[in-house]
Amino acid sequence: MSESNEFVRKVAEEKYKFGFTTDIHTEIIDKGLNEDVIRTISSKKGEPEWLLEFRLEAYRYWLTQKQPEWGHLKMPDIDYQAISYYADPTKKKKDSGSKEIDPELMKTFDKLGIPLEERLALSGTAVDAVMDSVSVKTTFKERLAEKNIIFCSISEAVREYPELVRAYLGSVVPYRDNYFAALNSAVFSDGSFVYIPKNTRCPMELSTYFRINARNTGQFERTLIVCDEGSYVSYLEGCTAPMRDENQLHAAIVEIVVMDNAEVKYSTVQNWYPGDADGKGGVLNLVTKRGHLRGVNSKLSWTQVETGSAITWKYPSCILTGDNSQAEFYSVAVTNNYQQADTGTKMIHIGKNTRSTIISKGISAGRSQNSYRGLVKVGANADGARNYSSCDSLLLGSLCGAHTFPYMDVHNNTATVEHEATTSKISEEQLFYCNQRGISTEEAVGLIVNGYAKDVINKLPMEFAVEAQKLLSVSLEGTVG
Amino acid sequence: MLEVRNLHACINGKEILKGVDLTIKDGEIHALMGTNGAGKSTLSNVIVGHPSYEVTAGSITFNGQNLLEMKPEERAHAGIFLSFQQPVEIPGVSMVNFMRAAVNARHKALGEEQMKSTDFLKLMREKRKFVEIDNKLINRSVNEGFSGGEKKRNEIFQMAMLEPKFCILDETDSGLDVDALRIVAEGFNKLRTKETSAMVITHYQRLLDYIRPDVVHVLLDGRIVKTGGAELAQEIENRGFDWIKEEVTE
Numbered sequence: 001m002s003e004s005n006e007f008v009r010k011v012a013e014e015k016y017k018f019g020f021t022t023d024i025h026t027e028i029i030d031k032g033l034n035e036d037v038i039r040t041i042s043s044k045k046g047e048p049e050w051l052l053e054f055r056l057e058a059y060r061y062w063l064t065q066k067q068p069e070w071g072h073l074k075m076p077d078i079d080y081q082a083i084s085y086y087a088d089p090t091k092k093k094k095d096s097g098s099k100e101i102d103p104e105l106m107k108t109f110d111k112l113g114i115p116l117e118e119r120l121a122l123s124g125t126a127v128d129a130v131m132d133s134v135s136v137k138t139t140f141k142e143r144l145a146e147k148n149i150i151f152c153s154i155s156e157a158v159r160e161y162p163e164l165v166r167a168y169l170g171s172v173v174p175y176r177d178n179y180f181a182a183l184n185s186a187v188f189s190d191g192s193f194v195y196i197p198k199n200t201r202c203p204m205e206l207s208t209y210f211r212i213n214a215r216n217t218g219q220f221e222r223t224l225i226v227c228d229e230g231s232y233v234s235y236l237e238g239c240t241a242p243m244r245d246e247n248q249l250h251a252a253i254v255e256i257v258v259m260d261n262a263e264v265k266y267s268t269v270q271n272w273y274p275g276d277a278d279g280k281g282g283v284l285n286l287v288t289k290r291g292h293l294r295g296v297n298s299k300l301s302w303t304q305v306e307t308g309s310a311i312t313w314k315y316p317s318c319i320l321t322g323d324n325s326q327a328e329f330y331s332v333a334v335t336n337n338y339q340q341a342d343t344g345t346k347m348i349h350i351g352k353n354t355r356s357t358i359i360s361k362g363i364s365a366g367r368s369q370n371s372y373r374g375l376v377k378v379g380a381n382a383d384g385a386r387n388y389s390s391c392d393s394l395l396l397g398s399l400c401g402a403h404t405f406p407y408m409d410v411h412n413n414t415a416t417v418e419h420e421a422t423t424s425k426i427s428e429e430q431l432f433y434c435n436q437r438g439i440s441t442e443e444a445v446g447l448i449v450n451g452y453a454k455d456v457i458n459k460l461p462m463e464f465a466v467e468a469q470k471l472l473s474v475s476l477e478g479t480v481g
Numbered sequence: 482m483l484e485v486r487n488l489h490a491c492i493n494g495k496e497i498l499k500g501v502d503l504t505i506k507d508g509e510i511h512a513l514m515g516t517n518g519a520g521k522s523t524l525s526n527v528i529v530g531h532p533s534y535e536v537t538a539g540s541i542t543f544n545g546q547n548l549l550e551m552k553p554e555e556r557a558h559a560g561i562f563l564s565f566q567q568p569v570e571i572p573g574v575s576m577v578n579f580m581r582a583a584v585n586a587r588h589k590a591l592g593e594e595q596m597k598s599t600d601f602l603k604l605m606r607e608k609r610k611f612v613e614i615d616n617k618l619i620n621r622s623v624n625e626g627f628s629g630g631e632k633k634r635n636e637i638f639q640m641a642m643l644e645p646k647f648c649i650l651d652e653t654d655s656g657l658d659v660d661a662l663r664i665v666a667e668g669f670n671k672l673r674t675k676e677t678s679a680m681v682i683t684h685y686q687r688l689l690d691y692i693r694p695d696v697v698h699v700l701l702d703g704r705i706v707k708t709g710g711a712e713l714a715q716e717i718e719n720r721g722f723d724w725i726k727e728e729v730t731e
Binding site for chain 1: 529530531532533552553554557558562563565568569571572573574575578579582583586587590622623639643
């Protein structure tokens, strides 16, 4: 509370401050997508045969599919042959044999506020830093290893822990799930792998910071988190990209497996470049995130603050298989200028006495379109299942749109499903009231928006909450008055 | 000192103020009375810079500063405070955060240091006593779910927090029962210093029993048509406005 206003003002003076590019030698493979490209990616990463087969199968399936059109989105045509599917900024021009990380890369992450030297790092947070297709560095690995926690890039996990990866990869989001899931499964590059062994409370927050840098490349993040029986982990994800005139594709998959009595908290602050004020450029954020609550009494919560991207298409979902499992989805999605978001969740109740909560807050400004899309499904055996959904929309201005598409599919008459929705506007009288007390309009919007979103923001870990608050204000800069 | 000269103002193209002249010196309390639609609220809104009103002629200065060139928040920083007739609700924004933003903004504008959280909360506790406002209200969102009387108390509480130099009470007495009226008015009196001046808009004598005006003005059809001492309010209470209207048309 205390410093937020100062923050708001300071940051409101800046535009998209992560829009810089890093001038670094990057090994980029030729544009285009075919089986040879997939073989190249796989061989660059030194992957086992089974994984190459997984990729190829996914690719062949993808070829038979069409890009989905059901979203409330005007999607630009994506030329999948005009994208390079692998960009490695860690490759030196001539292999000097040195294992040192290029100082330019370190500087980039410093500039983003993600120091990769452990002595400088935020206490209590381990980071996996991914630029373009490659993980640059993962911090605090040794300290985590003392507890037998595995936290590394997925590429490293494939090499070091192939059995674990093989057991879970694609088990929550199969490549046949959807068009972008198939594409990701074919060409995924890097992301994080987390394994928390039984009865272990992860002693620090784990986080992955995704950065797109190279031009005309796509980023195909793949993250896999397995939380074994009786364990706990809190995981954070942050994302930024340079300002570029052309759209950039980010098609990710995140899979989470939660065993008996285990708990996972997954938080995202998504701040991909949203495009300019006229809607030019920006990241296309087409993401499949899903958690499987396999175990009894398991818990999973998704918290997301979505302020970036030209287009957001993502529905972090939960499959509640374990009896008494609990799932939560807390979301704030902000759209401004020509941004479009179609986001929400799916709660699939399979086990008995499963409970889910959905709190979604959409904030639209400019000429943006902001949609909540959610499915609550209760299976025939899910006795006593409960869901509570609340979807609120806040409109700033008269040219933007807010839409709600709730779907309910209930096959068990002992289930309780509740849905509430509201739409509101920031009124001129509210802003004037703030002005009369000495609060500028810009700051008043920040105050009101942060107040509106606080139920969700409060779910984020401390540092992220502060980050999210200022992002909300910056994203809405100049929308009122 | 507040000086209003030949002020003309419109809303939606309709002229409401048709040449208002008014001087309120430091330490003075002026009551502004008049029939509904005479322009009392318009005058207060124009002084604080409400964007819906357009000033077409005239001037307003406050301690030598030209208010018409200042944004509403700058006028607030200069020490002007309006107790709203109908305070708005701001859901989701707690009174604590709201007041903190307001106090910080003023400190910043005046080039003063920001208050520490502990000092700020202490200040809130102290000022709360002036209007006997419940701590529960302070922890709620701004005016959300407040009764009419609670909203008015909250206005005076905010006044206490911001320590303005010139206050406008726009029908602060409307919707208050006798006890609440006394608490609010006494709260206001305790907050006054020798320098504090105020413009009190009311239809009734009963508020002026607590807040004694030095000067009473009658505003009719966009002009101040009569000015007198405290006894003028009493006379209006007894006789209404018709006799003044007749005087004007004669």
